[in-house]
Amino acid sequence: MKKVIFSPLIFALVVLLGIVLIPNKWIEMIIPKNRVAEAATELNPFMFQGKYIQQKMLDDPRYLPVYGSSELARLDRFHPSNYFKETHAGFTPFLIGRGGTESLIHFLNFSEHTNQLKGKKLVFILSPQWFQPNGTDESHFVPNYSSLQGYDLAFNQQINPALKKKAIKRLLTFSPVKNDPILSTLYKAEITKDPWTKRKAMLATPIAKVYRSLLIKKDLYYSLAGGFQRNRELSPKVRQKTWKQLAVQADHIGARKSTNNHFFVINSQYNHIKKMVPSLRDTKEGASYGVSPEYDDFQLILDLLKNAGAEPLFISIPVNGKWYDYTGFPKEGRLSYYNRVKSQIQAEGFQVADFSSHEYDPYFMKDTIHIGWKGWVYTDRAIKNFYQKTATVNVVVRSK
Structure with a gap:
């Protein structure tokens, strides 16, 4: 009887031990060759929080990494992943980010790949909403x-x-x-001269290395398993079109999909907030994105990219001007953000595509905060100019 009772447990322990002891190289050998290509639009958090897939991507000149947050998941026909695939641009955008992925999280990710960033072109999309008065919080960070x-x-x-x-x-x-008692001990030893803290860090280091090796193996297994494919709105209608024609096309789609409100917000999103709209009027009086701990967090990214020798293009997207006016959010509180973040980027010698003048452009935004159909057209042109080393990245597209 005892064998019957304990044999499943013993078998499970043997399997677990086998999984842990399998050499990493063996796991890497069986990861499908097309995993990087699949991951380019999956927006899989396991990939964001790992390093194997991103290492492979950064080593491959076919990929242009695009860092951002929740806007990356809006995969309409003008989205860079779809537009550049349809137009056979010669490179593939690789999306890194999801809702709540703000500066500090991106810094950790960049720090993972410091030795791969020299001379690497990349795109980084900034969202004004990151720059809250108190900065990023636990609900976004954790x-x-x-x-x-x-x-x-x-x-x-x-x-x-x-x-x-x-x-x-x-x-x-x-x-x-x-x-985290181990990690916090290592971190504290980095920023203190206290000998006792440094001794504790020395004792904790072997444990930390073992745990880190397990995390690396976990990342490899996640890379082997893969993620899931997202629905993409690929359309041949974007092929062989001028930027003006694409902007007109974006206007038509936006007008067709945003008919139940005067904020140029897509119907499906407005339906979610419709009942709350009256209560939100003038609720943001006195608000501002001009002062926030996020600027210091963002500076960490700028410093790291500069030290690493990366070649980033920053995309500064606006807010939905009509909606922000309705909620009473002062223009000064928006302008202070646009000007400050642009100056911060340019002070480091980096390029920025500044779209802050498009707050009131119909269909530039898809809802109250996310970039929309026409916004992606502007972004696509900025990315193409940047990738092809065209000097001008402050794009002007006129649809009317």
Whole structure:
């Protein structure tokens, strides 16, 4: 009887031990060759929080990484992933980000690949909503935080030490880091001269390395399993069209899909907020995106990319002007953000496609905060100019 009772448990332990002890190289050998191509539009959080797939992508010149947040999931026909596939642009956008993926999370991700960023072109889409007065919070940080990236930062010797210390001090304010006794000990040892803390870090280092190796193996298994394909609105109607023709096409689609409100918001989204709209009028009086801890978090990204020798294009998208006016959000509170973030980027010598003058363009935004049909047309042109080394990235497209 005992054999019958305990044999499943023993079998499970043997299998688990086998999974842990399989050499990483063996797992890598059976990861499908097309996994990177599949992952380009999956927006799979396991990929964001790992490193194997992104390492392969960054080593492949066919891919142009595009970093952002929830707007990346709006895969209409003008979305860069769809537009550049249909027009056979010679490169494939690789999407990295989801809702709540703000500067600090992107910094951790970039730090994972510092040695692969030299001379690498990449696109980074900024959202004004990141720059809240209190900065990113636990609800946005926790679901997007990667333990693997957190531990790798602790052992990363390639990042500028002063930059690393700044990042660690900020990371220690969030629960997944400060409540991890091993990682927080390693981090605290980086920013203190206290000998006792440094001794504790020495004792914790072997445990940290073992745990990190398990996280690396976990990432490989997730890479082997893959994610799921998203629905994409691929359309041949974008082929062989001028930018003006694409903007007109975007106008027509936006007008057809945004008929139940005067904010130029897509019907399906407006239906979700319709009952609340009257109560939201003038509720944002005195608000501003001009002052936020997010600027310091964003500076971490700028410093890392500059030190690594990366070649980024930043896309500064606007808010929906009609909606923000309705809620009473002052124009000054928006302009202060646009001007400050643009100056911050240009101070580091990086390129920025600044679309802040398009707050009131119909269908530039798809809803109250996410980039829409015409917005993607502008973005596509900026990306194409950037990729082809065209000097002008501040795009002007006139549809009327």
